[in-house]
Amino acid sequence: MSNIVRIIISSLLLIGTIALFVLGQWGWGILGVFITILAFVTVFFNENMLIAQFYLRKENMAKANQWLNRITRYEKQLIRAQHGYYHLLLGLMESQKSPMQSEKYFKKALALGLHMGHNVALAKLSLAGIAMAKRNKREATKYLQEAKRADKNKLLADQIKMMKEQMGMMDRQQIRYR
Helix, strand or coil: CCHHHHHHHHHHHHHHHHHHHHCCCHHHHHHHHHHHHHHHHHHHCCHHHHHHHHHHHCCCHHHHHHHHCCCCCHHHHCCHHHHHHHHHHHHHHHHHHCHHHHHHHHHHHHHHCCCCHHHHHHHHHHHHHHHHHCCCHHHHHHHHHHHHHHCCCCCCHHHHHHHHHHHHHHHHHHHHHC
16 A cells, blocks of 8 residues: 555544544544554554564564565655665565575665664675675675674674674685685
């Protein structure tokens, strides 16, 4: 359902709730307030993305993919601030199946914009992993430094440290084979 339809439905619910209060139906009016707030929240936070994130945290990739596939035209169904997060979720889903193919989703998510620093760090860390898989150490180092800079709350500090150790091991393996 597009956002314009959601806004119209939310506005009609708001008018109906105000009418209930004017008519003295306080009980139904309070229930109407909660339903109106829920309808307005779905304008800014798409329910399909919220449910997909829930299943992604529970590591149920099949269900998360099912809910993400319900978003057919993300330009119309999501507000502009959510476009980057949609591509980030697609990249995370794709990285489970084929990591090399997920690079385009992470780059598009960064291009569209992610507002939270730890999400930017997650996308850059994933890009660093892809660059390491391609044996491109310079690009991987660049993405790791950017991920470390973006991770202000140190939520991904352990993963960044582990990735740096793997890069060091990659150097030692190259020396052995020469």
